[in-house]
Amino acid sequence: MLNKVTLIGAPTDIGAGARGASMGPEALRVANIGPILEGHGLEVKDRGNLSGPANPWLPPTDGYRHLPEVAAWNRLVHDAVYEELSDGRMPILLGGDHCLGLGSISAVARHCRDTGKKLRVLWLDAHADFNTSALTPSGNIHGMPVACLCGFGPRELIEIGGQVPAISPKWVRQIGIRSVDPGEKRFVHEQGLEVFDMRYIDEMGMRHAMELALATLDANTHLHVSFDVDFLDPEIAPGVGTTVPGGPTYREAQLCMEMIADTGRMGSLDVVELNPALDVRNKTAQVAVDLIESLFGKSTLMRPKV
Template structure:
C-alpha cells in the first residue's frame, strides 16, 4: 500500500439484512460526521462516489431460514462490483453501510482482487458478533448474522458464489476481535471451522495490545489487510447507535489502540464501516466516534510516532 492511498467512499444505504430498520441511513450520518473532511485533513485524496442504489427492504419474514435473500444477493453483487472496480484502479475503497450482510460483497471483492494481484489477504473482523450463522443455526433469519459463514463457503449458493470462487476466503485469513455474543449452534460451528477469535474474555485477560499483536502477526509487504468495522464492536456506552448493542465491549481507548496498531502496519488496503443506525443514536454521537476512530486507522495520533 502507498503511504498516501487515494480513497473512494461508497455508500450502501440498506438495512436489508438487519433485524431493525435504520442502518440504511448510516452512510449519510457518517458524511454528516465529516468523514470526508476528516480524511482530507490527514492529507488524503478522497472521492465520494455517492450511494449505490439497490432494492428496497420489503420487511418480510424468513423463507427457509433466510430473510430477504433475493434482495441481499442483489445488494451484495452491487457492492462487490463497486469495491472491486476501485481496487482495480489502485484506489482504497471505504464501504459505508448499511448492515453487515454487505461485508460479503465487500470482502469477496477484496479476495478476488488479491487472487488477481497474487497477494495474501488478512481480514480483521471488529464486531460484537461472530456473524457465522447459517439458515439452520440462526434464530432470526437475518442475513447480517451470516456473512462470515457465507465467505467461508457455508451458505446459499447465490451468496457463496459471489466473486466467482468458492469459498471466497479461507477461515485462516480472518481474525475476529471484540466478540461477545455468539448463538449456541454458531458457537460450535465457529469451533469446528477453527476461526481465530479474540473475544472480550481474551481481551480482558491479555489486553487489547496483545490481542492486536497476534491478530496482525506475520503481515508482510505482499499482504492486503482488510478491516471490517461493525460499529457495535464498541461498548454501547460509547456507541449507542446500533441495532444489536451488547454490553461489555471495548472502551474508547481500547478501540483507539486497536485502530492505531492497524495504522502502524501500513498494510490496510480496504475498509467497511457497518451497522451504524442513526435512528437509534443520540445526536449523531456514534457516527462521530466512528469517524474519529477511522481517522486513527489512517494514522491520526497524539504525537509524531517514530
C-alpha cells in the same frame, strides 16, 4: 497504504433485524468523514450511494430473510469495491448492515487472486456473524456473512466473487466478540476461526490481542478491516441495532485502530451497522469517524516510535 480512497455508500438494512442502518452512510458524511480524511493528505472521492432494492420487511423464507434483495445489494457492493481496487484506490464501504461485508470481502479476495496477494481480514464486531440458516431462527443475513464467505450458505451468496469459498477461515481474525449463539460457537470452533473475544481482551489486553491478530503481515498482504460499530461498548456508541454491553472502551478501540495503522497494510475498509435512528445527536457516527481517522494516522503517541 494507498493514499487515494473512495467512499461507497450502501444505504440498506436489508440483512438486519431492525430498521435504520440504511441511514448510516449519510450520518458518516454528516460527521465529515470525507473532509477529515482529506485533512490527512488523502485524495478522497465520494461515489455517492449505490441504488439497490428496497427492504420488503418480510419474514424468513426457507431460513433466509430477503435473500434475493441481499444478493442484489452484495453484487452491487462487490462490483463497486472491485472496480476501485482495480483502479488502485482504497474502497471504504459506508453501510448499511453487515451482510454487505460479503460483497466487499468477496471483491477484495478476488482482487488478491488477481494480484497474487495474501489476504488478512480483521473482523471488529460484537458478533462472530458465522451463523447459517440451520443455526439461527431469525434468518437475518447480517449474522451470516463470514460463514457465507467461507462457503457455508446459499448459492446466491457464496458464489459472489467467482470462487467458492471466497476466503479461508484461517485468513480471519475476529476482535471484540461477546455475543455468539451456542450452535454458532461450535461451528466457529469446528472451522478454526481465530477469535479474540472480550474475555481474552480483558485477560491479556488489547495490545496483545492486536499483536497476534496482525502477526505475520508482510509487504504482500492486503489487510481488510470490517468495522461493525457494535464492536464498541454501547456507552460510547449507542447508535446500533444490536447493542451488546461490555465492548471495548474508547481507549481500547483507539489502540486497536492505531496498531492497524502502524502496519501500513490496510487496503480496504467496511464501516457498517451504524443506525442513526437509535443514536443520540450523531454521537456514534462521530466516534466512528474519529476511530477511522486513527486508521489513517491520527495518533495519540507522543513519544518517538522505536
